[in-house]
Amino acid sequence: MPDMSYVGMEDYDEYGPAVGCQAVEILEFNYRRRMPATNCIPADSPECISGTWYSLPGACPSKSLYKKTDECKQEYPSAQCDSPDGTSSCTYNTRYAGLVELDELVGIKDYEKWWANKTGPTGNFEYNRTIDMGNGTTWWNDRHSESLCDSRIEQVIDLFAKRYPQLPKDLPDPPCL
Template sequence: MNFGVVNTYDLGKCTGPFDCENLQHYGPVVGCETWDPDQDNNFPHGQWVGKNLYPNASWYSLPGKCSSKKFWDQQGECTQTEPGGACPLGIVPTGSHSCTYTYQKVGELRISEIENISSFEHLIEGGGREYDRATDKGVHVHFWDGIDDVDKCQRRIDAVNLLFQRKYPEQPILTDPACDFSLRKFYPYWPIGSFHTTTPAPGNSSNSSENASESSTKEETE
């Protein structure tokens, strides 16, 4: 495997799955997850299998420094004991506990660009809406029409990729790395999340960890 489990974070602190024991056992390995029901990598958010309808959708986690603490406490000793996986700029990942991935910001797209909205204020004043769940379409904006239609989901992916290429023509077209995480290979005592025992600790079952991960993810994205 090249990837580990996806870890979820609240304000910079790892909150799941289980007790984030994988970070101590394997180090700050990049995690990945898909929602393919036929694969062994749709964990810890299996409740979304069949609900995420974007073809080949994948999720990645990049463990940072001081994963046991929230942003405002990420200083002092933890920067040495929990260095995170980000390699220094220009360094190719070595696989050591302080260099498992590298990244570079190359550009961004704003939602207004993707939806082709010049002014949200004018959109609302004119009776427009980005999307209405009751009608499954927007008013004066049609990017999200058919939000659960697989073909339209793919068209949205293609539209965003094309827009990015037009905005940053100097950037290469890259493919997403295949998610080869395997739940049962990664956790030797599955469904137990510990790497050292076959007996779950109180409140540390697979179900409780999934619920904790789901809750933390909702808080992080809201």
């Protein structure tokens, strides 16, 4: 992963870490909400019916996972805390609710072996935006298909429900204001 130290650190220095959210572009990826958005006007607008991406800022956001030094984590701590109060150092809290690995749904048992073998790269890739398909898997193909996008979401939800039957299958989306 490239060093991202050039991305928005001026804003981070001024405002601190902020939780982010963004409506998914339906024309780009046809993922839609399973439950209606609340407080969204007009209710049928793309922002109200599209899925949402959320970003929770961790410590040292300018560095890739394996390049986060203790010094960087101290200078740029996470905004996660026990009781969020809206200050720049305490904006969100999370609780572990389980894990679903997309590789299982995509059909990749061992990503390293799937991607490369002893002689080099296998030619497999999950998805190429230019050709709208993968090689070695078809799971992500046809990103504009509403039915395929709905099916992918349903597969994730079903696998989660299978692994964690004690948890609700559906929850409303957190607000994205």
